[in-house]
Amino acid sequence: MKRFSFGLIAFILVFGYFYVPQQIPVAHGQDAAAFYKGKTVSLVVPYNPGGGYDTWARMLAPYLAKKLGARVIVRNEPGAGGKVALNRLQKESDGLSLIILATKAALTTQIFDEPGRKFDLRQFNWLGRVSQDEYPVVVSEKSGYRSIADLQRAKEVKFASDTPTSGKAIRPLVMGRILGINVKLVSGYSGSAAEILALQRGEVEGLSTTALTLKPYIESKTLFPVVIMDRNRIKYLPDVPTIYEAKKLSDREKRIADIALAFDAVGRPVATTPNVPGERVAFLESALKKTLDEPDLRKKVEKSGEEVTFAPGKEIADNLNTLLDFSSEDKALFGKLLSIQGY
Numbered sequence: 001m002k003r004f005s006f007g008l009i010a011f012i013l014v015f016g017y018f019y020v021p022q023q024i025p026v027a028h029g030q031d032a033a034a035f036y037k038g039k040t041v042s043l044v045v046p047y048n049p050g051g052g053y054d055t056w057a058r059m060l061a062p063y064l065a066k067k068l069g070a071r072v073i074v075r076n077e078p079g080a081g082g083k084v085a086l087n088r089l090q091k092e093s094d095g096l097s098l099i100i101l102a103t104k105a106a107l108t109t110q111i112f113d114e115p116g117r118k119f120d121l122r123q124f125n126w127l128g129r130v131s132q133d134e135y136p137v138v139v140s141e142k143s144g145y146r147s148i149a150d151l152q153r154a155k156e157v158k159f160a161s162d163t164p165t166s167g168k169a170i171r172p173l174v175m176g177r178i179l180g181i182n183v184k185l186v187s188g189y190s191g192s193a194a195e196i197l198a199l200q201r202g203e204v205e206g207l208s209t210t211a212l213t214l215k216p217y218i219e220s221k222t223l224f225p226v227v228i229m230d231r232n233r234i235k236y237l238p239d240v241p242t243i244y245e246a247k248k249l250s251d252r253e254k255r256i257a258d259i260a261l262a263f264d265a266v267g268r269p270v271a272t273t274p275n276v277p278g279e280r281v282a283f284l285e286s287a288l289k290k291t292l293d294e295p296d297l298r299k300k301v302e303k304s305g306e307e308v309t310f311a312p313g314k315e316i317a318d319n320l321n322t323l324l325d326f327s328s329e330d331k332a333l334f335g336k337l338l339s340i341q342g343y
Contacts, residue, residue, distance in 0.1 A: 032283030035095075037069040044099040046085035047162075048078045048191035052210040055304060056130060056268060057100050063297045067287035078190055081105030081163035086119035093275035095284065100130070100270045103320065104167035104263045111326050112340050114165070121320050123274035127285040129311040130292060131301075132267035134211040134234045135167070136225040137175055138218065143205035146224050148246055151181045151206075159206040160195035161187045165338050167263060168195070171208040171229045173337050174260040178253045179227075179246055199223065211236075212305050230261065256337075259330055262323060267309065269316045285313050 043064070045057045057074045065072040077085040082101045089097055109117050139145040139157075151157050157176075161168040164187045176183030186204050189195045192213045198204050200222065207214075207223075211234050217223040218237070228234055228242045243257050272284055291297060292308050301308055326334075335343025 032277075032279045033069060035280060036283070039070045039096060041065075041068060041070045041072045042075045042097045043072055044085050044089065044097060045074060045076050046078060046082035046099065046101050047076065048193065049076050051192040052133065052212045052306075053100055053102065053268065055212070056306070059297060059300050059304070060100075060130065060291060063291045063294050064287060067290050068284075080116070081109075081166045083109055083116065083119070086121075086124075087117070089273045090119040090123070092273040095272050095276040095280040098127070098270055098272050098284070099124075100268060102167055103266050103269065104170060105163050105165055107263060107320070107323050108165035108170070108334075108338065110324060111331065112165070112335060112338075112343075114340075120274075122317075122324065124271040125274070125276050125281045125284075126313040126316040126320070127270045127272060127281070127288045128292075128313050129267040129269045129316055130288075130308065131306055132309045133264065135171055135208050135229045135264060136211055136214055136218070136234065136237060136240065137172060137206060137208045137227045137229060138199075138214055138223040138225050139206045140199040140202070140204075141222050141224070142200070142202045145205060145226070148179055148181075148226050151226065152179065154182070156182045156184050157206055158184050158186050158204040159208070160189050160198050160204040161185050162189055162191065162195070163187055165340070168208055169338065170260050170263060170334075172206060174256055175208075175227060175229065175243060177256060177337060178243060178249065196223075215305055229264070255330075256333065259334065262319075266316060266319050266323075267311070271313075271316075281313075 043057050043061055045054045047053055054076065061072040061074050082105055085099060086106055089099060106121055110121055145151055145154065159172040163169065164185060169185050169187065172183045175181065189198060192209050195207050196217060199207055208229060214223060215236065218225055225237050225240045227246050228240055230242055231244060233240065233242060249257065270288055272281060289310060292310050298308060332343055
């Protein structure tokens with residue numbers, strides 16, 4: 001009996017080792033997938049509906065929802081060129097809020113530590129870039145201007161902008177500095193739709209926003225492009241010169257143009273909030289990349305006149321950090337150009 005008992009015990013032990021299921025640790029991605037399943041994720045657009053960023057968000061949302069296993073809603077939260085939304089999102093840490101934004105205004109706000117800033121771009125988790133925009137400078141039909149030479153002869157040219165330090169401000173100011181045009185900013189517009197309406201009404205004469213937003217107005221000849229604020233010409237505007245071609249630039253002028261364009265090189269990035277667990281950040285970045293690889297989405301993007309140009313989150317974070325480490329000389333130069341108090 002003792003012999004039988006010992007044999008039975010040995011058999012049970014061996015069987016248990018080889019055949020009883022072992023506890024397998026769940027991968028981080030599976031943890032994150034379980035977290036997002038059935039949840040609601042907000043994709044924040046810090047501008048009014050109707051602009052290029054809003055268009056991108058609404059194209060992304062249904063495809064991103066499938067990759068996340070969640071419901072994705074687009075939430076417009078305009079104010080101060082993105083500052084209002086970024087200040088609020090700075091306090092969140094669960095990964096249930098994403099933001100797609102133009103980083104120019106946020107960068108200048110942080111570089112010059114403007115009043116009311118509560119966000120830190122370094123602390124946000126950057127998931128990747130969906131596209132990289134092209135930026136013409138246009139003038140209205142009502143203005144009577146049609147060329148750089150027209151603008152150079154004008155006593156003053158009024159340009160629309162949302163805030164005094166956004167890309168819509170930086171580009172015309174840099175153009176004016178380099179090409180000898182007296183640019184006057186008229187800030188406070190709520191977004192591209194309001195700015196274009198101001199052009200059509202004759203409140204302002206010029207604007208620089210995305211090529212996607214401006215294309216239908218350029219094609220209908222209600223807005224006229226005069227220069228491209230980029231290194232390369234735009235495909236549908238092959239005869240419009242870049243800022244580098246508009247004149248022979250001095251070393252100083254080239255430096256000004258290089259810095260201004262560095263703000264735009266970040267493109268249209270998507271981020272989630274600070275202090276989100278690493279496995280959720282990785283899951284979100286993977287979901288964004290897979291979303292941008294969807295053939296149906298790419299067809300919609302192409303139809304809209306845009307192009308997917310994904311860049312990983314680390315590359316976006318590195319670019320932003322480089323810009324946030326402005327030299328004192330460049331800070332003084334741009335502070336003066338943007339009429340920031342103290343410069």
